[in-house]
Amino acid sequence: MAIKFGLTDRGFIAPTYEEWLDAVQDDMKSRFGDDIALTSNSTFGSLARMYAWRLTEMNQQLQLVYYSGFYATANDSALDHLGANIGVLRKVAAPSYATLQITTDGEYLIEAGEQFETEDGIIFNLTDDVLTKQDDAGNWVGFGNLESDETGEMNNVMANTITVVSNPDDTIIAVTNPEPASGGNDEETDEDYRSRLIMENVAQEGPTANGIRSALMNLPGVREVGIVDNDQATADEYGNPPYSVHIYVLGGVDKEIAQVLNDRVAAGVTLTGSKAVNITDEAGIVKTIHFDSATEVPIYLQVELKTTDDWNQDDSVSQIQADIAQKINALEMGQTVYLTKLFSEVYDKPGVEEAAIKIGTAKDKLGYTDVQVKRFEVPVCAPSNVEVVVDG
Structure with missing residues (x-):
């Protein structure tokens, strides 16, 4: 059977079914004579096709085994095993965390387990008891920690959106989250996990810019990292002081981010940023770590449609909302939201005859121009931010 297959000095060769069939038929002719019948309804022909199909299947499985040994081509559990070899595990689905500010009409105890939510119905649970106290302005205010009821990135809601008391209480005047919720994470896809493993292979966790980026990207909930290294004797264009490093992180938990920076940034490096998180090192010394969260810029859209009879009024609206939101959320830090790229x-969707899209950073300020964000801003969009108006 003169056919090359399997592992060779040029990689793995996997012949097609047609190539295997030709090889099997040639082998049969050499053994039983050139005049044997090899049509599909003959005995030899049926056997040749059966052998060729089995050989094709086995060779394809061997090929999968071969490619499972490489970051670029491994999938599912094979990719998990490769990551485990270097101590970088796939990010699992995780809940989101936030700080809740509670205002009451007097001293009041809110017990752990109480639920609060956004207008869209994303639920958070209070993880500890909160006793409100009177502040300097005479208001009764308390702060507590929240954990989202479900896991997933969708729970990373923006600041001042957790405003609903799930079980109404007349004593509670108002609730809100002064800062965005963070830490929520979907189970990492093969594509994202593969990119992180390749990054780790190129630049392992360490004091270099790429090493710090790798270490931060390995944290649950962290979606992107930006680093500005000002090595000049004067302030740079962003106002960073001389000889400083300014790190911007999208997602993640502040305490975990600060710990990584404490562990990975080289001694003597001056970190700058508006966030200041205290970390106690191995020697018991308290250090203040500075950095910033990347700013999320909410994007709002209105899609006006003219449709035909093929339009699916039950599912197509929600599908358009989900697809547009996914497209925008896939953009990286500092990338422009191009209006024309959203039309696809x-x-x-079947039944769409004509479409017009308006876009902007506020519901009441929509237009037909691209949305540009600053270098350390990230465009984000929830499906509910996409209004679809259908004119049949």
Whole structure:
């Protein structure tokens, strides 16, 4: 059977079914004579096709085993095993965390387990008891920690959106989250996990810029990292002081981010940023770590449609909302939201005849121009931010 297959000095060769069939038929002719019948309904022909199909299947499985040994081609559990070899595990689905400010009409105890939510119905649980106290302005205020009821990135809601008391209480005047919720994480996809493993292979966790980025990206909930290294004797264009490093992180938990920076940033490096988190090192010394969270810029859209009879009124609206939100949320820090690139997420739906899209950073300020964000801002969009108006 003169056919090359399997592992060779040029990689793995996996012949097609047709190539295997030709090889099996040639082998049969050499053994039983050139005049044997090899049609599909003959005995030899049926056997040849059966052998060729089995050989194709086995060779394809061997090929999968071969490619499972490489970051670029491994999938599922094979990719998990490769990550475990270097101590970088896939990020599992995790809840989001936030700080809740509670205002009451007098001293009041809110017990752990109480639920609060956003207008969209994303629920958070209070993880500890909160006793409100009177502040300098005479208001009764308390602060507590929240954990989202479900896991997933969708729970990383923006600041001042957790405003609903799930079980109404007349004593509670108002609730809100002064800062965005963070830490929520979907189970990491093969594509994202693979990119992180390749980054780790190129630049392992350490004091270099790429090493710090790798270490931060390995934290649950961290989606992106930006680093500005000002090595000049004067302030840079962003106002960073001389000889400083300014790190911007999208997502993640502040305490965990600060710990990584404490462990990975080289001694003598001056970190700058508006956030200041205290970390106690191995020697018991309290150090203040400075950094910043990347600013999320909410994007709002209105999609006006003219449709035909092929339009699916039950599912297509929600699908357009989800697809547009996913497209925008896939953008990286500092990337522009190009209006024209969103039309493909609309016109690929059956029944869409004409479409017009307006976009902006506020519901009441929409237009037909691209949305540009600053270098350390990230465009974000929830499906509910996409209004779809259908004119049949």
